[in-house]
Amino acid sequence: MARSTNRSAKDGDSRVDPRELSLEEVLKSYEQPINEEQAWAMCYQCCSWLRVPRPATVTGGVYRVKDPSSILLLRDGTVSPKQESDDTDGPPLPPITERQLVQSLGVAIYQALDWGLDDSEERELSPQLERLIERMAGGNHSLQADSGGGNGTTDEGYSGQEEEEEEGEKGAIRPVCTFSQVMTLCTSRLANPALAPEHYQAVCRALFVETLELQTFLIKIRNAKEMLKKINGEDPQEDQAEIDALKHTDWTRLWVQLMKELRQGVKLKKVQEHEFDTLPTEFSLTPFEMLMQDIRTRKFQLRKVMEDGDIPTRVKRNAHEFILDFIRSRPPLKPASERNLAPPPQEQQSLHERVLAEIKQERKLKPVDSPGSKRYLHLAGKTESAIGKQLGLQKSTVGAIIRKWKTYKTTDNLPRSGAPRKISPSGVKMITRTVSKNPRTTRGDLVKDLQRAGTKVTKPTISNSLRCQGLKSCSARRVPLLKKAHIHACLKFANKHLNDSEDNWVKVLWSDETKMELFGINSTRRVWRRRNAAYDPKNTIPTVKHGGGNIMLWGCFSAKGTGQLHRIKGTMDGAMYRQILGENLFPSARALKMGRGWVLQYDNDPKHTIKATKEWLKKKHIKVLEWPSQSPDLNPIEHLWRELKVQVAKRHSRNLNDLDKICKEEWDKIPPEMCANLVTTTRNYKKCLNSVIANKGFSTKY
Incomplete structure (x- = not known):
């Protein structure tokens, strides 16, 4: 039988072997189609698995076979189709019949047999296997429609009438409609059908x-x-x-x-x-x-x-x-020094050996009190006052120790239960359930709920009880208001681009606008100070109304670095936005060496999506990345805006013109490695898309 292929790191391969492989992964590994024996085995094993009824899943998923990637090969030789889960709010997936499964399986096996071949090439199969594939797919016409070029057009010079005449001469092809029929055909080709x-x-x-x-x-x-x-x-x-x-x-x-x-x-x-x-x-x-x-x-x-x-x-x-x-070299042999032999089974000792073992055991003697111990003095007949004077203790302390000895036969500290809990286990469950349903519930509300139930507690007690349940009071994150359409759009974008290669993201030019305030970031700052020195000028942060003035900036970047940064003067409309793109977009693309086929990304601000702007982009032959609304966490340029604001706040701008100059200087200082890390390096953007899918389209930490 096939042994396990797990290997240690000493063998040069520290990978963890998967429990299943798709047929597409097998084809890509070999870079050539499967052979006929493997095709027979795939048909038989998949039909054998599908013939057994399966219980309905919680997600309502169904088993479908679309292409070789939908066929899973397990370590024990089992072959099964991939399950499609219905986790969206849309209509449920329609059920699939046994006939449709057999037909789609035949098309997938046919694609695996022709994998890697040009459209002009055709593989010659054995008559038995070719007949099976045709009957599973429902005839030549169905097979060509399912696994052909995918454009739905017929070959040049090929007439449908001639095809019908040829089929009439050869006889109608009887399709295979059930799993049992496929298994019977696969079994009949062997010399010994019982070993199929x-x-x-x-x-x-x-x-x-x-x-x-x-x-x-x-x-x-x-x-x-x-x-x-x-x-x-x-x-x-x-x-x-x-x-x-x-x-x-x-x-x-x-x-x-x-x-x-x-x-x-x-x-x-x-x-x-x-x-x-x-x-x-x-x-x-x-x-x-x-x-x-x-x-x-x-x-x-x-x-x-x-x-x-x-x-x-x-x-x-x-x-x-x-x-x-x-x-x-595949079965690595361990050195003899590293081999651990199992301990020999213990034999029953004879009477002579047990006697010798008892003689060799160490005798445990009872401890003897020292002459200066409290118990020794008490047993010697001295009074509590005399013992206290001799040991330098009070009479009450000596009396308590003696009473403890008489009661518990020890002078060590005994385990104590501590103060009883103010909130009963049912009360803890009640407040935990309340904050789980509504995380914005305050401690005062929970104190009132317990007081109505007959339990009087304080707010710190509430905090301690919830902390023991793994709940901690934190500041709520501020995120954009998302409607149902926004959530579906974000989830659709993440699923569509999850498997895109890094080369695709390198071609994207990310753009956005941001507001820069003269007095920097208004976040909480901590200082080291002494008591009653809170309002010392060194320990305070001066503030002004409305941030002391601000400027609006437009910027862009790609995985190769930052583009141009433009200051927006006045209120930006569609015409001004097109002017900004005309002055900064192409110079940035040329400076970053984007090459041909680069894609522009911008959000769904009305100034960006009006008809005039779309026509201008189409006239300039600029490709645009389709973008969901209310999704700043999907745009990696937000991380660059944060870095820019942190660096600008350190330089203390004097006026708005000085702020504009400093912003451009700090923007040019952003290293290209940071830009590459946001898009491609270590697949950070793929992690962002995975987090959106895991959070079901809602906002994420990115």
């Missing part, structure tokens, strides 16, 4: 294990190329350079060839009446176990002429040897 469940499960399990082994091997090739120096050849330097030139596709192709040789090698043995059947032993072994079985059973491999002319024969032979070295 075990065989197809072993094929899927081998595909899962070999995919993980291949991913580990490719990571090892990429991260540890110095191991290639161990390959022996006629010209080591030349071999090294040629093997380093092998690409990902070449390594995967060589891997598949070697697995095929290990699994279907030539065995020199007597001629048998029946054909050699590979069911199901060959697929139940890992690559390392197959190699060991070849050595034990003396399986020989005949050398054959290399068919692929793009890779030299000598390089391919060396690459095969390197892959075999990797397979041999």
Whole structure:
């Protein structure tokens, strides 16, 4: 059976192996389509899983098969479709029939068989498998509509009437409508139909294990190329350079060839009446176990002429040897010094051994009181006054200690229960439930609720009780007012762009406006002072009405750095906004080397979305990123505005013109690394989108 592929960090791969892989991940790992045996196994195992009734889920999700990414391959060889959850407020997902599942499964398997091929290429399949796919997909016409180019158009020079005439000559194709029919067709092709469940499960399990082994091997090739120096050849330097030139596709192709040789090698043995059947032993072994079985059973491999002319024969032979070295190294053996043997079972001791053990035990003697202890003096017959004078204690203290000894036979401190709780457990549950439903409930309201219930407590007692329940009084965050449409728009944007690559975000030019006050950030500041020195001028922060004046700024940035910063004079309307874009947008894009195909981002302010502005952007051939309303937490430029305001507040501007000058100086000082970190580095923007999805479209900390 296939053993676990978990490895330690010493083996050079600290990844945690997944419990499931999608068929699309398998195809991307091999960069080539699956073979026919794997296609038969996928059909059989998926139908076997779908045939068993499944209980309804809490989320109301349904199982659908859209493409190879919807088919999941588990470690034990089980194949199941991916479940689509219905977590939106819209109408529930329509139920899917068994016939539709069979048809979509056939289309997905057909896509996996043609994966990576050009539209002009067509793979030649065996008649049995091609007939099965056609019957599952409902005939040639349905198959081409589902898995074709996706544009819904027919091929040039191909007539529908001619197709109907050909189908009339060949006979109507009877579609397969149930899972049982698919399993029956998959079983009938085997020499021994009784071994179909075990065989197809072993094929899927081998595909899962070999995919993980291949991913580990490719990571090892990429991260540890110095191991290639161990390959022996006629010209080591030349071999090294040629093997380093092998690409990902070449390594995967060589891997598949070697697995095929290990699994279907030539065995020199007597001629048998029946054909050699590979069911199901060959697929139940890992690559390392197959190699060991070849050595034990003396399986020989005949050398054959290399068919692929793009890779030299000598390089391919060396690459095969390197892959075999990797397979041999997969079961890491621990040093003998690190192996922990199980303790031997304890044998029942004889009577002689038990007697010797009792003799060897240490005798525990009772402690003897020192002559100066209180208990010794009391037992000696001295009075409490005499004991107190001798030990320097009061008579009452000595009497209390003696009474404690007479009662508890000890003078140590006894455990005490402490003061009883003022709020009963039911009262704690009541106030916890109240603040959970309404977090804005004050401590005074909770004191009144408990007082009406017959319990009189103070506000600190309320705080202590709630703190024990994990609840802490904090300042509420101020966020934009969100309507239901805003929440759905934010959630839709996050789901749509969650899997976008970093290259897409590098092409985005983020823009926004902000207000800069002359007297900086009006946040709470803490100072170190003595008592009664609160109003010392050094310990106060002077304030003026309305911030002492302010200016409005427009700015933009990308992952490569900050663009131009423009001061808005007067009230901005649509015409002024277009003028600002004309003067600052293209110079910023050229300075940041955005290249072709960059995208502009702005919020849904009416000045930005009026018809004249949209026509101006269309005339200038500027692409615009669709943006949800009331979503400042999705715009990373807000972090740059915060950084700008903090730095400007440190410089104490004298007037508005000085404030404008300082803002532009600090804006230019923002390093490009900070801009890249907000968009691409460590996938910070993806974390922002994930937090929006986790919070169901509401505001987040970003």
